[in-house]
Structure formats: structure tokens, C-alpha cells
Amino acid sequence: xxxxxxxxxxxxxxxxxxxxxxxxxxxxxxxxxxxxxxxxxxxxxxxxxxxxxxxxxxxxxxxxxxxxxxxxxxxxxxxxxxxxxxxxxxxxxxxxxxxxxxxxxxxxxxxxxxxxxxxxxxxxxxxxxxxxxxxxxxxxxxxxxxxxxxxxxxxxxxxxxxxxxxxxxxxxxxxxxxxxxxxxxxxxxxxxxxxxxxxxxxxxxxxxxxxxxxxxxxxxxxxxxxxxxxxxxxxxxxxxxxxxxxxxxxxxxxxxxxxxxxxxxxxxxxxxxxxxxxxxxxxx
Numbered sequence: 456x457x458x459x460x461x462x463x464x465x466x467x468x469x470x471x472x473x474x475x476x477x478x479x480x481x482x483x484x485x486x487x488x489x490x491x492x493x494x495x496x497x498x499x500x501x502x503x504x505x506x507x508x509x510x511x512x513x514x515x516x517x518x519x520x521x522x523x524x525x526x527x528x529x530x531x532x533x534x535x536x537x538x539x540x541x542x543x544x545x546x547x548x549x550x551x552x553x554x555x556x557x558x559x560x561x562x563x564x565x566x567x568x569x570x571x572x573x574x575x576x577x578x579x580x581x582x583x584x585x586x587x588x589x590x591x592x593x594x595x596x597x598x599x600x601x602x603x604x605x606x607x608x609x610x611x612x613x614x615x616x617x618x619x620x621x622x623x624x625x626x627x628x629x630x631x632x633x634x635x636x637x638x639x640x641x642x643x644x645x646x647x648x649x650x651x652x653x654x655x656x657x658x659x660x661x662x663x664x665x666x667x668x669x670x671x672x673x674x675x676x677x678x679x680x681x682x683x684x685x686x687x688x689x690x691x692x693x694x695x696x697x698x699x700x701x702x703x704x705x706x707x708x709x710x711x712x713x714x715x716x717x718x719x720x721x722x723x724x725x726x727x728x729x730x731x732x733x734x735x736x737x738x739x
Contacts, residue, residue, distance in 0.1 A: 461500045499574040501546050549642040559617045561610050562637045582633045591626035600671035607664050608680050613695045620645050620653045624660035626667040655724040679703040
């Protein structure tokens with residue numbers, strides 16, 4: 456195929472030898488399969504901010520650190536330089552998250568670097584060499600659902616112990632190869648300790664995954680993994696190998712103001728997500 460304009464510099468520099476084809480195109484990026492030497496990888500080309508539909512980016516960028524004070528001031532002022540730096544920060548967040556999570560033992564695509572808005576990473580395939588399907592396209596029996604759900608919950612715990620909440624985890628952001636689930640799409644990953652929306656995002660991530668696997672194992676639908684995980688995290692008792700039960704009893708307190716406020720925040724967050732999805736559908 457004809458090489459896309461955004462990939463041509465990588466071809467000219469010898470980073471990519473050949474563009475094989477387009478794998479998928481979403482509202483945030485377009486992904487291509489490419490050949491790098493003898494390996495087939497994928498190149499994720501981020502769309503420019505003006506062309507993206509990720510309107511809630513500000514929620515995810517809270518708490519992200521910018522080492523250069525000049526860049527931080529420019530980002531705050533919204534200058535053209537600041538917008539460019541903000542865009543670079545957004546794109547590099549996924550690369551940083553991939554390296555961090557891979558080192559933590561979480562299954563994610565292996566990153567090879569980000570070059571001018573193009574993320575080069577491992578192409579996740581099945582045993583036959585075909586592109587691995589998304590979880591949303593996979594059916595399974597009850598036993599497999601319980602096993603994979605437990606593994607994804609462990610990944611959520613490991614991410615949180617590494618200081619990260621995925622922020623947009625669902626059956627559409629998980630691939631399934633012959634070895635199980637692989638977590639993908641991390642540009643919106645948030646700093647768990649610095650972002651005020653982290654708990655609501657983690658709750659949404661966990662509930663999304665539990666609801667999906669619950670189609671095949673209905674006993675999962677009454678569990679409270681999100682509450683259990685966050686309570687352990689706040690108490691400083693969460694470890695990467697923590698065994699979860701899925702059950703959580705609210706502390707018996709005369710007045711749980713913080714809990715009520717968190718529930719309100721979670722409801723508002725979900726409603727915002729719903730409204731944005733409706734708006735996106737209207738745009739399509």
C-alpha cells in the first residue's frame with residue numbers, strides 16, 4: 456500500500472521498512488501493520504488534537520508531571536507551543552505506561568518507542584500468526600470467564616500498585632491471544648495518587664470488565680472488586696500478589712460523608728461518559 460504521510464519519516468530513517476496495511480482506525484488513532492527488518496509490528500498514528508474526539512482529556516491529564524517549568528507554564532497558558540507540549544505529553548503517556556506496566560509483569564504490547572506522534576509496538580497475534588481478536592469478539596465458557604476475569608483483576612491490582620489506573624478499560628481495550636488477555640490503549644492512563652478522578656475511573660474499569668465476563672459467569676455480577684481493591688489501596692495493604700475475594704463490607708460508621716461523595720462523583724462521571732458517547736454517536 457501507499458505509505459501514509461505520517462509514517463514516511465520513519466521509512467526515510469530506516470525505522471520502518473514497509474507498511475503492510477491498515478489494521479484499524481478509531482477516533483484517537485489509526486493503526487497500521489508494518490515490517491521492521493524481519494519482524495511484523497504495528498504503528499499507532501495518533502490523530503491531531505483537533506481531529507480527536509477525546510473531549511474528556513483534561514480529566515485524565517490531571518496529576519501528570521511536566522519536568523520542564525517553561526513547558527508547564529506554556530501548557531497552562533494554552534499557547535501554540537503549550538498545545539504542542541500537551542500533545543507530546545498525551546502521546547508519551549502511553550509509551551511510559553507500556554514500559555512501566557511491562558516491567559511490572561502485566562501483559563501489554565511491547566513498546567519500541569514513539570516517533571513524532573507514531574507509537575511503534577509489538578503486534579499481538581494468535582497461535583496462527585493472525586492479529587489477536589479483541590475481548591469483545593470472543594465468547595467463552597464459564598470456567599474460562601472466571602479464570603480470565605481473575606487475571607484481569609490481578610492486572611488492575613498490579614497497575615494500581617505501579618501507580619496507574621487504566622481509565623478506559625473495557626472489552627474493546629483488551630486483546631486475547633493464546634496465553635490470555637493483553638491490556639492495550641493506554642494514552643489516558645492516570646496517576647492513581649495525583650488524579651482526583653482515579654477512584655471513579657478504577658471503579659468504571661473494574662465494573663466494565665466484570666459486566667463483560669459476567670455474561671458467561673453470572674456469579675461475577677454481584678461482586679464488589681472495585682470497592683475491595685480501592686479500600687486495600689487506601690489502607691496501604693494492596694500488593695501486586697494480593698488475593699481478592701470480590702466481597703466488600705462498608706465500614707459501619709455513623710456518617711460516611713466521604714463514601715457518599717465518592718458515590719456521587721462516580722455517578723456524575725458515568726453520566727458525563729454517557730453524554731459524551733451520545734455526542735460522539737451524533738457526530739458519526
